[in-house]
Amino acid sequence: MTEIIDGNAVAEGIREELTSCVESLASDDERPTLATVLMSPDPASETYVSMKQNDCEEIGIETRDVEIDLDAPASDLFETIDDLNADDDVNAILVQSPVPDHIDYREVLERIDPLKDVDAFHPENVGRLVAGYPRYKPCTPHGIQQLLAATDVETEGKDAVIVGRSRIVGKPMANLFIQKAPGGNATTTVCHSRTDDLASKTREADIVVGAAGVPELIDGSMLTEGTVVIDVGINRVDADNEKGYELVGDVDFESAKEKASAITPVPGGVGPMTRAMLLYNTVKATSLQTD
Numbered sequence: 001m002t003e004i005i006d007g008n009a010v011a012e013g014i015r016e017e018l019t020s021c022v023e024s025l026a027s028d029d030e031r032p033t034l035a036t037v038l039m040s041p042d043p044a045s046e047t048y049v050s051m052k053q054n055d056c057e058e059i060g061i062e063t064r065d066v067e068i069d070l071d072a073p074a075s076d077l078f079e080t081i082d083d084l085n086a087d088d089d090v091n092a093i094l095v096q097s098p099v100p101d102h103i104d105y106r107e108v109l110e111r112i113d114p115l116k117d118v119d120a121f122h123p124e125n126v127g128r129l130v131a132g133y134p135r136y137k138p139c140t141p142h143g144i145q146q147l148l149a150a151t152d153v154e155t156e157g158k159d160a161v162i163v164g165r166s167r168i169v170g171k172p173m174a175n176l177f178i179q180k181a182p183g184g185n186a187t188t189t190v191c192h193s194r195t196d197d198l199a200s201k202t203r204e205a206d207i208v209v210g211a212a213g214v215p216e217l218i219d220g221s222m223l224t225e226g227t228v229v230i231d232v233g234i235n236r237v238d239a240d241n242e243k244g245y246e247l248v249g250d251v252d253f254e255s256a257k258e259k260a261s262a263i264t265p266v267p268g269g270v271g272p273m274t275r276a277m278l279l280y281n282t283v284k285a286t287s288l289q290t291d
């Protein structure tokens with residue numbers, strides 16, 4: 001029987017543990033606070049940010065909500081970040097991407113105090129991860145590690161194939177899989193849009209992570225019996241329904257399920273874990289700042 005990995009249930013367990021951490025910090029007058037900054041031309045960003053804020057409030061993390069006009073100069077965003085960096089009541093800062101074209105996102109990432117960078121996108125935090133002593137782990141790959149652990153999937157000595165080389169998922173996932181620590185010690189291959197014969201790589205895998213942003217790129221014919229399949233994709237495709245679209249992953253769920261020993265659904269797999277790990281990083285940031 002193929003196990004359908006329940007990301008909502010695993011995330012709920014993590015939120016419960018974090019709730020008591022938040023209460024204990026709050027009793028020392030150190031209630032965690034996450035500031036979100038929204039200056040995004042993507043209409044979906046507003047929904048994502050409000051989901052992150054609701055998640056925080058549910059477990060007692062305070063939020064600050066900063067919205068900046070899309071046509072405001074870059075200096076407005078940078079001054080906002082400077083103010084949040086300097087504010088001792090703010091432990092964590094997240095600038096939702098994408099930002100408008102007239103703003104260099106790299107400059108944004110480098111402006112955020114690395115101690116408050118709960119996305120773990122600042123080059124200092126990326127460098128620490130690559131060097132093997134992460135401060136914060138990026139939320140999606142960390143969530144995947146937690147999901148594998150909760151499903152009793154051993155990574156040590158296994159062949160992990162990541163499809164996608166993004167800064168947010170593919171690259172940090174590879175770094176976590178090769179680290180000498182629980183959830184690591186995997187023999188790791190990173191495939192991407194220029195990979196020849198992708199199926200020959202995925203067929204060799206014990207664990208496949210689909211994170212290319214291509215709808216249903218990976219199907220059952222590309223998998224070997226018993227593979228663990230983690231689907232990071234959330235792709236909007238046209239559909240003949242009320243909304244006119246549906247969300248599909250990077251994995252063709254129905255055919256992949258026939259081969260997989262365990263597989264994440266979309267939605268309800270990786271997504272809730274990404275959100276839970278943002279809460280985890282916010283709690284961690286608060287602890288690091290109170291030590």
Ligand code: GUN
Pocket residue numbers: 094095096097098119139168
């Ligand atoms: N936009 C899409 N995903 C993310 C994320 O994980 N963090 C931020 N800051 N922006 C995003």
